[in-house]
Amino acid sequence: MNSGAILHPSGNATTGLPGFIELAKISVRVWMPRLFAADAVEVRQCRYFDARDGKVAPPLGMFDGARLRAWLDAMDIRFAGISSWIP
Numbered sequence: 001m002n003s004g005a006i007l008h009p010s011g012n013a014t015t016g017l018p019g020f021i022e023l024a025k026i027s028v029r030v031w032m033p034r035l036f037a038a039d040a041v042e043v044r045q046c047r048y049f050d051a052r053d054g055k056v057a058p059p060l061g062m063f064d065g066a067r068l069r070a071w072l073d074a075m076d077i078r079f080a081g082i083s084s085w086i087p
Contacts, residue, residue, distance in 0.1 A: 028081070032075065
């Protein structure tokens with residue numbers, strides 16, 4: 001959703017999409033925590049759960065594995081309020 005908003009120099013958000021600002025006002029905001037192990041996962045071009053479970057070669061190191069597990073746990077908490085919306 002944030003990809004449609006543009007911050008105007010006046011400080012007002014503008015967009016070319018009709019109704020965007022109204023939609024933004026009633027939307028549920030979900031803040032994603034930062035994934036500090038993103039580079040390690042991206043280099044392996046794998047799924048997060050596969051990296052967590054050691055199903056990738058080479059496996060994540062001890063610290064990146066711990067960071068990924070902490071991030072997945074935090075994502076579960078952050079998305080708990082809208083989990084019924086996610087397939």
